[in-house]
Amino acid sequence: MKIAIMDGSPKNKDSASGLIAAALQAELTPAADCAVCHAASHDRDEIMAALASCDALVFVFPLYVDGIPSHLLRLLDEIQNDVATVAPGAAVYCAVNNGFYEAHQNGVAMELMKNFCVRSGLRWGQGLGVGAGGMVQAAPIGRGPLANLGRALSAFAENIRNGVSADNSFVEPNFPKFLYNMIAHMSWRVQARGNGLKIGRLWRFKISEVDEWVQSGKSSDINKGGK
Ligand SMILES: Cc1cc2nc3c(=O)[nH]c(=O)nc-3n(C[C@H](O)[C@H](O)[C@H](O)COP(=O)(O)O)c2cc1C
DSSP states (O other): OEEEEEEOOSOSSSOHHHHHHHHHHHHHTTTSEEEEEETTTSOHHHHHHHHTTOSEEEEEEEOBTTBOOHHHHHHHHHHTTTHHHHSTTOEEEEEEEOSSSOGGGGHHHHHHHHHHHHHHTOEEEEEEEESOGGGTTTSOTTSGGGHHHHHHHHHHHHHHHHTOOOOOEEEOOSSOHHHHHHHHHHHHHHHHHHTTOOGGGGGTOOHHHHHHHHHTTGGGGGGGTOO
16 A cells, blocks of 8 residues: 655744654555655655655645645645646545644635645545644654544554545644643734844734735844834
């Protein structure tokens, strides 16, 4: 059995998608010949070669604006007419992780992936939604706050190995939501300060001021410490 896992995070390293893809690859190997490739760093021909003769295609990506990151969307658009020719009968699975705690937010992106299957003539397998993606770096998958994720990934891998279609599944960490949100807010503040933003301004903006700021060109100075 041949399986391709497509890491759809634009990050080169330390992404939640990369860690989920690696854990899934470990679950699927050695029962299957399973390789991970990156949507952001390969060209179309390399991607098509990686997908060729696969029984299952697994897309692992972050949720961006309730949808699919643009580079992955572009790739899906580029391959949708030919993918069924190189991987006839392949089933498509996806594991989508998001920043908010609630895993169900990933449901819309799964619907988009289902549409890709209809367009490309492939079979839909299953979606796995992973809430609180920021936690994925916090512990080994399968332990402590990521015990639920470990169990969900094992069940997901079994469906992929057996080529079965199943209802989408959604998993959140073994960690209280209020604590996750508190830590996330602290982290946003640190990042905002690091980018030259005064936190108080977050609550004092008027839309007209933001427009004025962007039109003045000052927004492009933000990474240089501009205010
Ligand atoms: C441009 C952008 C848009 C995002 N949109 C959402 C969103 O709509 N909902 C959400 O819960 N998280 C959103 N996030 C957060 C990411 O989904 C989250 O940080 C994810 O864990 C990143 O995964 P990665 O490390 O695999 O790239 C967004 C992040 C970025 C950078």
